[in-house]
Amino acid sequence: MPAGSPGVSYELFYWPGIPGRGELVRLAFEDAGQPYADVARMPRSQGGGVAAMTKLMEAPGAELEPFAPPFLRVRERTRSAERELLVAQTANILFFLGPRLGLCPRDEASRLRAHQLQLTVADLFAEVHDVHHPIAVSLYYEDQKREAKRRAKHLVGERLPKFLGYFERVLEKNGGRHAVGKRVSYVDLSLFQVIEGLHYAFPRTMARLARELPLLLALRNRVAERPRLAAYLASPRRLAFNEQGIFRHYPELDPARPA
Amino acid sequence: MPAGSPGVSYELFYWPGIPGRGELVRLAFEDAGQPYADVARMPRSQGGGVAAMTKLMEAPGAELEPFAPPFLRVRERTRSAERELLVAQTANILFFLGPRLGLCPRDEASRLRAHQLQLTVADLFAEVHDVHHPIAVSLYYEDQKREAKRRAKHLVGERLPKFLGYFERVLEKNGGRHAVGKRVSYVDLSLFQVIEGLHYAFPRTMARLARELPLLLALRNRVAERPRLAAYLASPRRLAFNEQGIFRHYPELDPARPA
Numbered sequence A, B: 001m002p003a004g005s006p007g008v009s010y011e012l013f014y015w016p017g018i019p020g021r022g023e024l025v026r027l028a029f030e031d032a033g034q035p036y037a038d039v040a041r042m043p044r045s046q047g048g049g050v051a052a053m054t055k056l057m058e059a060p061g062a063e064l065e066p067f068a069p070p071f072l073r074v075r076e077r078t079r080s081a082e083r084e085l086l087v088a089q090t091a092n093i094l095f096f097l098g099p100r101l102g103l104c105p106r107d108e109a110s111r112l113r114a115h116q117l118q119l120t121v122a123d124l125f126a127e128v129h130d131v132h133h134p135i136a137v138s139l140y141y142e143d144q145k146r147e148a149k150r151r152a153k154h155l156v157g158e159r160l161p162k163f164l165g166y167f168e169r170v171l172e173k174n175g176g177r178h179a180v181g182k183r184v185s186y187v188d189l190s191l192f193q194v195i196e197g198l199h200y201a202f203p204r205t206m207a208r209l210a211r212e213l214p215l216l217l218a219l220r221n222r223v224a225e226r227p228r229l230a231a232y233l234a235s236p237r238r239l240a241f242n243e244q245g246i247f248r249h250y251p252e253l254d255p256a257r258p259a
Helices: A022-032 A050-058 A090-100 A108-132 A141-173 A186-201 A203-212 A214-224 A227-233 B022-032 B050-058 B090-100 B108-132 B141-173 B186-201 B203-212 B214-224 B227-233
Strands: A008-013 A071-077 A082-088 B008-013 B071-077 B082-088
Touching (some): A008 A050, A022 A186, A022 A227, A050 A071, A071 A090, A082 A090, A082 B108, A090 A186, A108 A141, A108 A186, A108 B108, A141 A186, A141 A203, A141 A214, A141 B141, A186 A203, A186 A214, A203 A214, A214 A227, B008 B022, B008 B050, B022 B186, B050 B071, B071 B090, B082 B090, B090 B108, B090 B186, B108 B141, B108 B186, B141 B186, B141 B203, B186 B203, B186 B214, B203 B214, B214 B227
Antiparallel strands (some): A008 A071, A071 A082, B008 B071, B071 B082
16 A cells, blocks of 8 residues: 555544445545545454444544544644544545645635535535435435435436536536646546446436536546556445445436436 | 725625525624625626626636535735635635634634534535425425425424534533634524524424523524624614525424424
8 A cells, every 4th residue: 555644644434334425535545545544444453343433423522523424533743743633524524635635736716616516516415315315314215215206306307417517517617627627636536436326326317418428427437547546446445336325226216217 | 884804805696585505604794894795686787686696607707617606706906916716605605704704713623623513504504405395496395395294303303403412512512602713703603593594494393492402592692692793683684584595484394292
């Protein structure tokens, strides 16, 4: 594994077993070759597991507690001091990590642009989640399936075309290859995950939309071929999409024709 | 009106007629005494109106376009240059404005904490919106009322207690009076709006929860009494909650007893 920054350690806390929002942070670490601990997926004997994560969420100390995973614990030593930071909210974590990992330009305007796009990715994630949970996260999918089918028509017919059309235009305006700036940023990595997730969950819809999304689909391919990411994607560290996650493949939510 | 920073102008773009997400930005400007233009609410003859807003969203130039209102146009002159920024996503706008308006400590750790909380406020706004639109934003409430009632039980019985309990603990851990740091921040102003909105939309639920939220309710009162905000709240600039906005009062979604 490539060497990371000396004097700093990163621990990611996220539900094991699903790619979910945590994957957007993993993609950044993996692409940058920055070592990190994926705590909830580590064995208890190494201080890992879900209990290690929920313990931090109950936040016994004065620390600001996370509302939900993912969150990141950063410990760093400088010449004069040591500090520990707990950063939560996916887009906030990536805003923090971006320039540190070389995955975002450092100037204020670019950082705000990247973050604005990342928050729109977050909005898309929330809508994709809610399509299978339109009534409550505390209910099973089976108990809100009728409402899910009704919501899905609007997701695939209105919302996904709107979100994806937006990101396609963003790429086009920025020269076609990157969402922000002139190099790959964490936003590009997240857009890769969006496209992967949507292909998994809504293959029919994505087949229909493909012609309108040439730049996004080409971006997906370029990201997948980046050497460190290609190695990661082929490794057991990469979690497959599944029906406990955000992107779920329920064929009844992916109609053969739009409404 | 108090004088703002020289050499900088702020224009807010948001749907007229509802407080919505734009109100979180207005509260920051108003509390800081920073003049701003509320463009979509200005007359056409002064370059205002909704058309002036949608024109910018169609973004003819190379500018990163906003996915949705609110967004902010900032023009500033320094000794050597002039720059124009278009910043979208409510939490991103407040992240940008916070230190400039004296509404957030300037150190990185505090800015990340404030932003993390603001993103959780954004999540709460989204859930409160979706309770009356559980199927689609493109449908009327009346066409998704049955699903809304089902979702509302979970919102008022599970989600609001979870979100508000979280913010109550955040205040408690930080000494009781502020969400972040030792002075009022934009997060406190947003929490004021959360409490106001929830009192409007879910008065029965909020009456039930009041005993568990002493710090949040006291914060609401202190914010309302800040001189500039008190003047703003009594002015015609302050928009009332209504049934086109995010916080809507539909008595059928605010049950007398939790499920």
